[in-house]
Amino acid sequence: MGEFFEMGGYAAFVWPAYGLSAGVLVLIAWLSIKDLKQTQSTFDKLSGEQEKSKNESIS
């Protein structure tokens, strides 16, 4: 197992390459999902407020 992680002496290059790739892909996906959720909740709040003010003006 130790031999596998040593990567024939290239561990210092192979593992950072894979670690960085995984990190960046997870980061971009996480930021994108977070942005979608935040924007959606802003929209829900705003449209809720406008519905309310519309109803108030009718009554």
Next chain:
Amino acid sequence: MADLHRFANPTRFLKLAAIIQPWALAVFLLSGSIGLYMAFFTAPADYQQGESARIMYVHVPAAWMSMFCYTVMAVASAVSLIWKHPLADVSARASAPIGAAFTFLALATGSLWGKPMWGTWWVWDARLTSVLVLLFLYIGYMALQGAFDDRVRAAKASAILALVGFVNVPIIKFSVDWWNTLHQPASVIKMGGSSIHPSMLWPLLIMAIAFKAYYVWVLLVRMRAELVANKVRILRLKQVHGG
């Protein structure tokens, strides 16, 4: 153009996106797992480069995606400029950060591969420099999209930048043939068939599928967010103008 404009209807697009999105995520996770397993356990070490050659399985797909995302962005920009298709600008905007991330990864993993193989993290040769220019084009595109309050003007200016910058994509592709570079020439996609052994080609192609599925998945998430943001902007305008 009637056919094209059918998809401009966000409801139709959102329905389609809801179907594709979970599949794209599933394909990404599945092919990513298979690709990683093959990259580390079935693919042999290179006879010259040893285990360091395993960096190829993230480096090459990332580099392909860096050009693919830009091509999508340029085509979407052209559609946005010529036909004013509402989803075109949305998809170009959504592509840019993903493409920038893949370009950064291509450069960083290439650097990590170059250090042990070439003895240097970086050289100013044609391939590396043109990919660095690509990263700057992505960053410039995103900066330009954010620089205007008026979305129509932002879309127009950044679409022109994306189209002008597209000249860099063939330069990247052929840089290894046109100039003497330290970077090795193409070995997978070339005339007369691939010169890479199937035991290395398969993990490479499967990782490429994984990256492409990741792109589709994140692109749809980002496009949905852009469409909701557009609705928020309209609601805010209504509020300001007294509904």
